Every structure is written in structure tokens, then in C-alpha cells.
């Protein structure tokens with residue numbers, strides 16, 4: 054089991070991007086609460102198993118954000134299965150999930166699997182293009198997706214996904230305040246966090262912030278996004 058209710062900060066590593074042993078050590082020993090392995094394109098079984106093996110030298114929890122069936126590797130502490138709630142391409146709503154469940158059958162360790170409801174908000178992101186997400190959403194639209202996730206689908210997690218760009222802090226905080234008032238959802242925020250101030254700001258609108266791209270652009274700044282008390 055993972056204790057994600059206590060996570061305030063996680064790093065997201067992309068198997069399609071090279072990372073040195075030194076950088077990986079710094080990430081894994083940064084004090085972050087967990088590492089998620091995920092990304093949109095170029096995610097293969099070989100790349101995922103290689104990265105998992107390297108991360109396993111360290112004690113922190115490691116979660117696979119499942120993005121394609123062929124890259125599902127056993128041995129993770131947990132699996133996040135994405136449901137892109139605002140996808141408009143029907144091919145990406147439930148079909149890949151049904152295919153994977155058909156392929157893996159009874160081998161799926163369901164106790165280690167959580168479904169994560171994503172609301173994708175950056176129209177220029179790879180995940181938005183792939184799933185043809187409807188990103189021009191008002192506060193009421195996003196809150197309605199959160200309510201749908203909590204009350205209709207009974208999901209544990211809701212992920213505001215700005216991948217590659219920073220969301221408007223007041224908007225993210227308004228979503229957070231509304232959904233925390235009325236649901237038990239655990240809220241992830243991810244997108245564009247590239248320094249400590251941004252991480253602190255976005256933590257006012259999330260239970261957990263996810264830090265990705267900056268790892269590959271400026272490792273020193275990435276490490277600074279870990280909250281002071283954890284380092």
C-alpha cells in the first residue's frame with residue numbers, strides 16, 4: 054500500500070528522457086515523497102524497467118502512471134491508471150483500459166491499482182493533443198469534473214494537469230477549495246513548476262504537487278521545489 058494521503062510533493066520521471074545516475078540519486082534522496090514514472094510518448098517496457106531498476110536502489114515509493122499497455126511493468130509499489138475526464142476522443146476514454154483488462158485478465162493486482170481522474174488544461178500539451186481534451190473550461194466546468202470523479206465514479210484522486218505550463222494560481226486554488234469542501238478527493242496539481250516559489254504557491258491549491266520537466270532542464274531548481282521541511 055502507498056500512503057499517498059501524506060504526499061505533498063512528488064517528482065515525475067519520464068522514461069523517454071535520459072537521466073544520469075547522479076541526477077537520479079539527487080532526485081531520489083531529495084526528500085520528495087515519491088516518484089511517479091510516466092509521460093505521453095516514447096514510453097516502452099524496456100525504458101520503464103530500466104528506470105524502475107535504477108530507482109529501486111533508493112527507499113522511496115515508486116508509482117507507474119500507466120500510459121500504454123505495452124509498458125506495464127510488474128514490481129511497482131502502485132499503479133495510477135489515468136482516466137482523462139475531459140477527453141473528447143472516444144478512443145481514449147475507456148477503450149485502452151478495456152483492452153488492457155482483457156489482456157491481463159486475472160493477473161491484475163487490483164489492490165495496487167488506483168484510478169486517477171485527470172482534467173487536462175493545457176491545450177498545447179502532448180496529452181491534450183492525443184486525447185483531444187476540451188481545455189477551455191470555466192471554474193464551474195472543472196469543479197463539475199471533480200464532482201463527477203468523486204460522486205459518480207468514486208475515484209480517490211483528481212489531477213489538474215497543466216503539463217508544460219503553470220496554471221493560474223487563483224483558479225487552481227478555487228477548484229481546490231470547492232472540491233475539498235464537498236468531497237474526499239485527493240488533489241494533484243501538475244504543470245510547469247520550475248522553482249520553489251511556484252511549488253509553494255501551487256501547494257495552496259493541491260494536496261500534492263507533481264514536478265516533471267524542470268528535472269531535465271535545471272536539476273538544481275527542481276530540487277528546490279521540495280518543501281523545506283522534507284529536505
Ligand SMILES: CC(C)=CCC/C(C)=C/CC/C(C)=C/CC/C(C)=C/CC/C(C)=C/CC/C(C)=C/CC/C(C)=C/COP(=O)(O)OP(=O)(O)O
Pocket residue numbers: 065067091092093094118119120121122125126127128132134135136137145149150151153154157160161162166171178179180183184214216217265
Ligand atoms: C501485471 C501487472 C503488474 C498489472 C498491473 C497493470 C495494471 C495497472 C492494470 C490495470 C489495467 C488498466 C485499466 C490499464 C490501463 C491501460 C491504459 C493504456 C490506459 C490508458 C491511459 C490513458 C488515458 C492514456 C492517454 C493519456 C496519457 C498518456 C495519460 C498519462 C498521464 C499523463 C497526463 C501524461 C502526461 O504526462 P506528461 O509528462 O505531461 O507528458 P509529456 O512530458 O510527454 O508531454
Ligand SMILES: O=P(O)(O)OC[C@@H](O)CO
Pocket residue numbers: 065214215216217218242243244245246263264265266267
Ligand atoms: O512536466 P511538468 O510541466 O512539470 O508537469 C508535471 C506533470 O503534471 C506532468 O504530468
Ligand SMILES: [Mg+2]
Pocket residue numbers: 067091092093265266
Ligand atoms: Mg513529462
